[in-house]
Amino acid sequence: MFRKNEDRVVTSGSYSGLMFPIRFSKQSMFIQFFLMMVFSAVVLNPLRAQTDLPLTYLWKPKYYASVEGQERLTYARSFARSQMKFADLDGDDDMDLLIGKGDGRLALFRNLGNPKESNLRLETEDFEVIHEEKDANQQLMYLNKIVDVGKNAAPDLADIDDDGDLDLFVGSSDGQIFFFENRGNKLLPKFFRVTPIYMNLNFVGNSVPRFADLNGDLAKDLIVGLKDGRVMIYFNSGVSTNALFCKEYDPLNPPDPRCKFQPLMLTNISPLGDASPTLVDWDRDKDMDIVIGKSNGKLDFFWNKGNPIVPDWHLESDHFQFIDSGGLSIPTFHDMNGDGYSELFIGTSTSGIIYYENRELIFDRLKAIKALDLNLLNSTDSPERILREACDQLRGLPECLIPMGNALGVPPGAKLTETNQLIPYLLRPDSSLNSTPLAQTETEQKPATPVQAPVMQANTNTAEEAPPETAEEGEGEATGSSDEETVEKSEEPELLLTRNQLWLNTRNFLGLHRLTATERHVVPFSIDWNKDGKNDLILGSASGRLYAFENRGEKEPDWWPLEQKVFAPNQRRYSAPTLGDLDGDGDLDLISGNRQGRLELMENRGTSEKPEWILSDVNLAQIDVGSYSVPRLHDVDGDGDLDLFVGNSRGLVIFYENQGSKERTRFVIRSTRFAGVKTPGHAVPAFFKWNADEQMDLVAGGRDGFLGLHTSHSAAGTSVLKGWKSQSQKWQNLRVPAFNSPYFTDLNGDKNIDLLMGDEEGHLVLLENNGVLKTEEIPETEKILTQNIIDEEPDAVEESATVIVDTGPVEKEDSAFDPVFELVTTNYGGLDVGKRAVPAFLDLDGDGDLDLVIGNHAGELRLYLHEPGAEDGEWLMETKNYLGYQGGRNASPAFTDLDGDGDRDLLVGTERGKIFYWENQGSMELPDLIPNPTPFVGVTGGRNSVPSVLDLNQDGKMDLLVGNFLGHIREYHQILNGDTPHFKLERRQFLNLDVGLGAVPRVADINNDSLPDLIIGSDRGRIVNFQPQQEKAVNAMNWKLKDGYFDKLELPVGGSPVFEDMDFDGDLDMVIGTEKGTLVYFRNTGR
Incomplete structure (x- = not known):
């Protein structure tokens, strides 16, 4: 199993569109700024995701493809939670479209039509603005950066300073309103980032700002919809050229002497949420009416019975036009055809935007x-x-x-x-x-x-x-x-x-065409399977169905569906296809991975020009990699036959050497962690010749949505298992929202290898290869650009379904930081379990996201499965007695690795102090919890026991901490009695700690220093935090109290905190169960 000599050629294109930082002196600032604006207006703008590696590829997103002879918007990320804003961004008198999306970014559709006949075409999914920064010499420079507000971007454009051009505002899931000032003009806008918290206005979540002159003073006023259901109105206390929006204030002591308007609450749609207001003169009386989208899919209509100077809104309908989107509704009005009557657009929790055409009543009848x-x-x-x-x-x-x-x-x-x-x-x-x-x-x-x-x-x-x-x-x-x-x-x-008359025109206004229809978890593979010189395409999906497309195009692909019986789903789920000639007959056979971790073989019984695949083996070579297998075939050792690489749910790539021949394969396992690959879960391998040496390199996608680059440096004649180097865990910052499934292929015949990426939501992204840039060719003075580059990172954090949002510089994951917990909601998921909620999170159904187990005072152990959907999805209760639990009241679950086997077991404390234990005999991805009472015989934590585990004495075995009603924590050390672990009481009051009543110990690395923190909640809500003083001496004598993390938070009574990465940004957030049975969610924004 050694590498043979190979002759390979790396092809690359050229690229002249790189944008460097521009430095300014006081004497030349104006001239250079003008040149920057002109230059950046004509520059080709590919996906500039550079790293500090010696070789950087210039990837340009391609959005449109020909499908059955018609051009379709095929390659795009999700447009869920679309917040639409029509505006003329290039001064050509027609309306372009800016869309905020659930991933926190902005997409721009340029109008290539005219004011009466729009022709909107996607220009970018990663809208950029300009950041002012200083280099090491304190010289001013400007950098283009992608707008990314975290989640749920909600843009609005308004001339807030009355200078004749539109400024940009973007609401976010955190409740902030980002402000980007337009320092260009209406023909060539240049948006400069000013502040993430406009006018110091910060709300509870999902802020949706809308600007308009509501009282006839020529100054723009502000309406903001919020996640908690409120719609707030802020009248402008300033003037048209200098806005001022005042938060609630004491009239005798205003924060600004100009403040003359208090904020007003128009409405509160609670218990519904996600209020999304929009303005429209529905009755054409020259004042603004208000329509509000809601989380139940319906619309509220507030009729302005006042006038343009003195508005007077009245709720006139809570089911306006009897419209129901079936879920989240985000309305926008815009006159598409110039007839003076606005059409209605509704963003939803999916990528579908509903479009209602307004057929003006008189003309429609005449x-x-x-x-x-x-x-x-x-x-x-x-x-x-x-x-x-x-x-x-x-x-x-x-x-x-x-x-x-x-x-x-x-x-x-x-x-x-x-x-x-x-x-x-x-x-x-x-x-x-x-x-x-x-x-x-x-x-x-x-x-x-x-x-x-x-x-x-x-x-x-x-x-x-x-x-x-x-x-x-x-x-x-x-x-x-x-x-x-x-x-x-x-x-x-x-x-x-x-005279308005709304008619449903389409539920897919953007014309998105997903090749897998409504399927999720797309896994692409591309190869020329019919010998016509053009690469074809086959896609795996969550249902198990395979979607195959022949390429009948000339220079660019034209996808035509190919149907065969074997493509239909059988018992397989989460299909992952690959093709190769496994029997030496000159045609391509088909292998598919599945959720069970096995491989299905579909042999080609047709010809090399007209394949016909027939299922011949449901468990190829008896291979089983655990779960979620993704196979790839590649002759890694150069011996002329195809070897096999299989990614699995644990983030590993397993290597099977073909010790047979081209005609008769015999796959023998050689490595369970090939190339040292360890993604945050669900590894998808893809081979790519990254540099100019003779070896193929390995790129691995994973659950976090990023790509890891692993390069081969072994010489000919050495083992293929040696010489691999991990170059980056976030290669060029290329990503999809979650579950990145990459494949490299030349789709347009230009001899450059392009990149396909599938994602969890069923979308397919295509990045065309526009050549390479070697960083040594960049002048030394330009290295300041690295502050906008994602540093390469070591192994990622604990596995979780991930949607990572990142626009700025990211520190390495081994860098500590102080967590900052910001309140998101006091009623997370809308759940109420009665009294004394104690939450615990783990992916229990293997779908890649976190599910929820909650104990309560009544002695229930409820299981809620998470179903994807709107922003936070939907929690569906499966049972009130998970695992048949009947252990009594005040159930306190905790998922933790008690036996040190790498997966999480389940411990449940109870009112009487007993602790129940379910050992996970499955895996991290597919838990199989089996009751095992033996280790806890004789263990009692005291009334209302709450367990947690940690290796306190550094002997390699997990010890036990148990909080109780008295506010104390009992310390147990694990000892072996034969092969069976038991726990021995060491002390009844760990650290001599007394938190009052109801101690709730949790162990979590909340500051990312690779050391465990000990966090203790209590009945009165207070949370205290202890940190170890040194890495190798974690015991009772080496803990120190750490203040500051929780001191300023308003914490609920009966707090039972748990720490998980809820928003998938790489740090641990906090969810607190409360005495009244609800959950409070704090997001960690410290990184």
Whole structure:
């Protein structure tokens, strides 16, 4: 098993679009700044994800592909939680589209059409802004960086300083509003990062900012929707050129003497959440109405019954237009066709954006008259004028009344003498509004009172024949009563009548086309399986179905689906395909991994030009790698036959050498950790010739969404197991949200190897290879760019389903930092388990995300499985008696590795002090918890015991700490009695500690220093933290009290904290169970 000599050639392209930092002196600042703006406007902007490695590839995202001869938006990340903002970003008088996404980034769609016919095309999923920074010599420079606000980006564009261009604001999951000032102009905007907390406004979470002049003072005001259901209004206390938004203040002692407006709460939709407001002049009366999206998929409508100077909003509907997105709803209004009537767009918890076309009511009905030329009419005119001019086209009165009456649904025999009598048949009340008689009857929100004839001012551009706040005719008069009757004026509209008419156009406004439809967990593989010189494509999926596509394109791929019986899901789940000639017959056979960790062989019984795969072996070579197997075939030793590499759920790559031949394979396991690969879970290997030597290098994707680069440095004639070096765990910062499944292939025939990446949500990303850049070719003065580079890192943190968000410099993972816990929600997951909640998290169903076990006062041990969906997904209760638990009240679960085998076992403390133990005889990925009472015979922690484990005496065995009702912690050391572990009481009051009542000990590395912290919660809510003083002497004599981490937090009574990476950013967050049975979530923002 040695490497043979090989002749290989590395191909690379050229690239001239690299952007260097620009340094400024005081004398030349203006000139150089201008040159920077012009230069960066024309520069090719690939994915600039550089590292400090000697070789950097220039990857450019490609978004569109041809599918069955039609161009589709195929290669893109998820557009879940789309927050849309239409704005003219290039001064061409049509509206471009900026979308904030759940991953915290912004996508830009450039409008290549015109104001009446939009043609939106994705330009980037990683919108960039400019950061001002200083180098080591304190010289000013500007760096382009991707906007990344963590999660749930919510953009808005507004000219906040009245300088004629649009500034950028972005809300975030943390409740902050990021501000980016436009220092360019409306033709060439340049957004500079100013602050992540605009005006020092910081909210509880999922801030959705919207700016508009709400009170006619020409200064932009601010509306903010929040995760907890509130919608806040901040009127601008400043002026149009210098905004000022004041938080709630003491009128006698304002923070700024200019403060004149207190913040107002428009509404609170709680217990619903994720309030997402948008502004629209729905009734065209020149003031702004408000529509609010909600977490239940419906919309609230607040009708402004005031005026542009004195707004007066009233809740008019909690189910506006009877729209229901089926989950999260994020509304935006925009006039797509320039007819003056806004269309409605709704972002959802998926990538689907729902689009409702607004068919203006009059034109929509009059188009039935063939003799009428609608192009001669103006849709923005008043109804009276439109009807009058239409009548003139139809030979005038009275001849026009017959075709117009038929088009508008006037009953036969109705007496009509003038066009104004048609209006009551044209404008009808919206039955989804509270003010309509139908809504009043159904909801009983108002007493049954006679309804006056509707007032038309709300929807009519005032014309000379129709003064404001009058109606020409009521419906009764239109059917035959005297046309001389009039309706009395009303001070306030009784009914809202509009010419808006929303029609569902599509649930996929962006035209996203996923090759695997709605499947999750895409694993790509590409090879020319039909000998036509073009690489084809096959994709694995969570359901087990295989999706195959033949490439029928010329220079660029054109994907045409290929169906075969063997592709349909059988017992396999999480298919992961690879192809290779395993029997030496010249055609390609198909292997698929699966959730069980085995391999299926589908032999090609067709030909090399027309393959036909038939399932021939459901457990190839009796291989079993645990779970989630992902195979790859590669002749690593150069002996002419294909060797086998299999990634698994533990993040390892297992190497099987082919000790047979090309015609008859015999796979023999040679390494269970090939090349030293250890990803944070779910390893997916891919071979790629990274540098100019003769060896193929290895890139491994994993659960965290990043790629690890491992290079081969072994010489010919040496073992292929030696000479591997881990270059980077976050290679070039290339990533997908989670479960990165890479594959390298040349899809466009340019001889450069491109990169495909599948992800957990079923999306496929394609990065085209635009050549390489060697860092030694960069002038030394340019190395300051490394402050925007992701440093290479060692093995990642504990396995968890990961969506890592990172825009700035990242320290190595072995660097300690002080955690900063910020409150996200006091009702995490909307869960309430009764009294005394004690949470514990672990992936129990093998789907890659954390599930939840909660004990409570009633003696229940509830299991909640996490289902992906909206921002935090959905928690589904499976049982109230997990594992058949019947151990009594005040169940206190803890997942921890008691037996030191690398997976987590389950301990449960109880009211009576007894501790129950389930040993994990499965794996970290697929736990199999088996009860084992032996180790805890004779162990009692005292009333309300809460267990935790740690090797206290450094003997290699896990010891036991048990908190109890008295506020003490009992210390037990593990001893062996034969082969069976037992625990011996060492002291009844560990560290002589007394926290009052209800000690809850937890062990977690919350500051990332690779040493365990001891964190202790208590009934009154206080949390104390101890840290070891030295690495190799962790015992009772070597702990020190560490203040500061929890001192300023408002902590709940009965606190039972647990520490897990809940937001998948590489550090430990905190979830606290409370006495009242809910969970409080604090995010760690210290890194």
